[in-house]
Amino acid sequence: MDALTAAAVLFGAFFVLLFAGVPISVSLGAASLVTALVFLPAGDSLYVIGQQMHVGIESFSLLAIPLFVFAGNIMNNGGIARRLVDFALVLAGRVPGALAHTNVLGNMLFGSLSGSAVASAAAIGSTLHARQEEEGYDPAFGASVNIASASTGLLIPPTTAAIVYSSVAGGVSVSALFMAGYVPGVLMGVVIMAIAYVFARRQRYPKTGGVTPAEGLRVFLEAIPGLLLIVIVVGGIVFGVFTATEGAGVAVLYTLVLSLVYRSMSWTAFKEVVTRTVVATGVVMFLIGASAGMSWVMSYAGIPATITDALLSVTDSKVVVLLLMLLVLLVVGTFMDITPAILVFTPIFLPIATELGMDPVHFGMVLILAMCLGTMTPPVGSVLFVATGVSGVSIERVVPRLMPYFLGVILLLLAVTFIPALSLGLPGMMGLLE
Incomplete structure (x- = not known):
């Protein structure tokens, strides 16, 4: 069987199962097994897929994921979110639509600490929702700002998305990925705040007013312990004091x-x-293990190389190829969560990106940012459903309000894709790029 036929069997089985309502992880594993059965005897296929699933999760670096998840859940229940929101409110209090800007800053701070867009949307959204209603904010406006900004934490370190990508991309430096995420993550927050500012001025949403120096100092001091976690964990990882996994353990203890x-x-x-x-x-x-089985099948059948050759044969233009990749990623993001999307499409598109001369760290940021857009769009946007549930607003009301933010982040995605310095400048200055 040639690679194109194998690809048709693999992805055909995967998408049929996916749209039939089978969980993504099971769909990945079953599609991999079906494709392997075409090449190998049944016994060998079961053995190899099972072995690859085991090997896929037998990694010390992947221990960082449950530890960061644990730390994020502790923060979500430990009163840290409220203190970060109070601090963000001090920073944004003098701007029209202050609570919307506070929402963005709160998501950037809490999301970077928890590494979860869903946890950030739930924690910050629930903290600010009642106050926004009291000050006359349209609930759909508040929910749209929360949804659009919750994913900033997937870029700003420490983030599990970067760790997942590193494990699939062949050991790309987690430290470099962490540093590469700062500028795109902050720019994403700035874009969302700029759009929210326009709507806030148009609707005449209020400022919250300033605070006295004593109140500001008290709020800042209360927020310092939470903010220090970023310095300790990210600083320790980047400067080689401990690994990403050890840093995650430190985060849990802290x-x-x-x-x-x-x-x-x-x-x-x-x-x-x-x-x-x-x-x-x-x-x-389970997702990572199942995707490891799929990666082995794709490699064994030569699918990534065939897709690379086919795509590059369509056009000699690097710009066109990159735009085609982005289009596929944006479509995929609408029905696939960020973790399985990274696991499935990194082995396919990373060879194309490197063939075009794109640094793997740069491509990782493009991939993660593209998947951030998927968290805010139906039909599978996890942040969309959580944030609308917290605010009590229907999806039908929120989606139209999300379009300006969606378009703004798409423009940012194009900038990050075609201006490598936005991702590579900071890790390059710190000597983290190979």
């Missing part, structure tokens, strides 16, 4: 101690946090 100091988590709440972490980790690790 957030646990902080929750004890704040006395904001009961034993019952802690058990719920552990349960949510175990469930989320099981889902992610």
